[in-house]
Each structure stands twice: as structure tokens, then as C-alpha cells.
Amino acid sequence: xxxxxxxxxxxxxYDTETLTKILDNADAMKKARIGHPxxxxxxxxPLAGKVLAMVFEKPSTRTRVSFDVAMRQMGGQxxxxxxxxxxxxxxxTVADTAKILSGFVDGIMIRTFGDDKLQELAAHATVPxxxxxxxxSHPCQIMADMQTLREVKGDLGGLVVAWSGxxxxxxxxxxxxxxxxxxxxxIAAPEELxxxxxxxxxxxxxxxxxxxxxxxxxxxxGVDCVVTDTWESMGDEPNHNxxxxxxxxxxxxxxxxxARPDAIFMHCLPAHRGEEVxxxxxxxxxxxxxxxxxxxLHAQKxxxxxxxADDE
Ligand code: CP
Ligand code: NVA
Numbered sequence: 001x002x003x004x005x006x007x008x009x010x011x012x013x014y015d016t017e018t019l020t021k022i023l024d025n026a027d028a029m030k031k032a033r034i035g036h037p038x039x040x041x042x043x044x045x046p047l048a049g050k051v052l053a054m055v056f057e058k059p060s061t062r063t064r065v066s067f068d069v070a071m072r073q074m075g076g077q078x079x080x081x082x083x084x085x086x087x088x089x090x091x092x093t094v095a096d097t098a099k100i101l102s103g104f105v106d107g108i109m110i111r112t113f114g115d116d117k118l119q120e121l122a123a124h125a126t127v128p129x130x131x132x133x134x135x136x137s138h139p140c141q142i143m144a145d146m147q148t149l150r151e152v153k154g155d156l157g158g159l160v161v162a163w164s165g166x167x168x169x170x171x172x173x174x175x176x177x178x179x180x181x182x183x184x185x186x187i188a189a190p191e192e193l194x195x196x197x198x199x200x201x202x203x204x205x206x207x208x209x210x211x212x213x214x215x216x217x218x219x220x221x222g223v224d225c226v227v228t229d230t231w232e233s234m235g236d237e238p239n240h241n242x243x244x245x246x247x248x249x250x251x252x253x254x255x256x257x258x259a260r261p262d263a264i265f266m267h268c269l270p271a272h273r274g275e276e277v278x279x280x281x282x283x284x285x286x287x288x289x290x291x292x293x294x295x296x297l298h299a300q301k302x303x304x305x306x307x308x309a310d311d312e
Pocket of ligand 2: 170230233234
């Protein structure tokens, strides 16, 4: 490999200029696909001859399909691997797995539990490693979210976004994005589920405009965008009080009506109608969730190109 290995582990890893360039490429690749069959390889086949291993320790629909189709459109190939069927699931070390996979493939995408596993994989791999969700973050999702928000609302810098619900892994990546793209992020969550000291320390050091409250009404008033996510993330410890705790943070029409009249609703999906969001909101005119999901493809292509293309 001629260039230094470029992992994509966190949005916070890169500066605003680099991230904006990735979003610009995502927009360009999206535009260039219009009118072309989904299976058609792009004329310049930027990932021709390259193989991506996709390791899943948790289920996935969007991430798995968008990365797979992305690689096909860019001329590359994929291997979808479930850790349960790998020796990784029987105790082979992450470090050894990283070295072995680096001998076969040109990039490794992983969805796993602890952030430490991702870091260990990246430390020992000699090919790019892409974070496809950990308990701590979901940076590829947030690149698609930024692409969507920018498409609908324009310049990210002047926007105000409210998160209502569990300040989970997706919320952490929204915090990273707020730090890098300059929009204001207001997080409403019950005290037990508010952002960790670790992520808030990062936000303060990055000069991110973040406020945290336990009052969803305060967070959403006058915002451009309301975001939420599932009350129970994959791998969460069972918490029997969760539903009672989070019910006041449900995004319903009453909450949406406190935002700007042209505010949009976002959700990384999968969604649980009647829990974190009502059907009226997620299936209503303010919701952009399906455009957001489709942008996973375009944003992932830009991330793959950034990490794996020879001429990037
Ligand atoms: N949003 C998201 O990552 O969806 P999947 O779990 O289906 O990949
Ligand atoms: N917070 C959710 C996101 C799923 C894409 C989870 O980790 O399960």
C-alpha cells in the first residue's frame, strides 16, 4: 500500500475539511448514479481488485447491505463474516484476527461491542479498519446523517439539532459531528442516560456547542432537526425501568410542534413505533428517515474511497 493506512474509527479522528471532502464525494457519487442500474460498476471502478471483509458481531440490515452494494458499485468485492462462525467467536485474539485478515483482504469493516476491540483490530491490522458501530459510536451512520441534513437544510454550521432519548452510541457520534461541523446540539435524556464524562470532555475540548437537559421540551424548542434512536441498543444490559424512564422523551407530534415549522425528524433505524417515536411522526411529512437510510450507501462509498482507493 503506497499511502499511510487510513482507518475510519471515529468522526472525531478527522478535521472538518477532511470530513467535508468525504461528504462532497458522497454527494458527487450519489448524483453520478442517477439513471444507472444498481449493479453497474462505476466507469473508473475506484476499488477494482479490492476486497473488503465485513465482520459482524451484532445484527445489521442497512450497514451490511449498503457496504456490500457500495463495494460492488466501486468495482470491489466483499466477504460478510459473522464472528460466531469465525475463530474470533471461539477465542482467537483480535490481534491475530487483524493480522490474518490483513493477509487476505484490503479493508476490514467491523460491527462489535466494546470500543477496545475496534481499537485493537486497528492497531494490529495493516489495512484500513472501518467502524460499523460499537457500543460507543456509529461514525458511518453519522456521515450519512450529515449528508442528509446538509441536503435538506443546507450549511450545517448554522443549524440547531435536538436529540431526545437515550444518549447512546449514535448520540456520541452526533456529538463528534457537532464538534466538527459546528452545529448546536441539544441533548435531552434522563440523568442516568445522559452523555458520559468522556464524550463531554471531548466535546468541551473540541469547542462543540452541546447542551444537556432532562427536559425534552427545552431541547426541541425552535430547532431545525429532532433526532432519536431506540431505547434499547444491541448489547445493552436489560433495564426494566427503561420504558418508564424514557417515555417522556418519546418524539411525538406535540414535541415536533415545538420545533421550527420546517423542522425535520431523523432516526438511524431500526425504529420502534410507539416507543422512541410515534408512527405519526416517523411516517409523517417531517420525517426524512428513508432518505437518511438510502444515504448510507452514498456516504459509505465516500468513506470506502477515502480509506481504500489508491488515488485518494
Ligand atoms: N442504522 C443502522 O446501522 O442499521 P443496521 O443496524 O440495520 O445496520
Ligand atoms: N443504538 C442502536 C443503533 C442501531 C443501528 C444500537 O446500537 O443498537
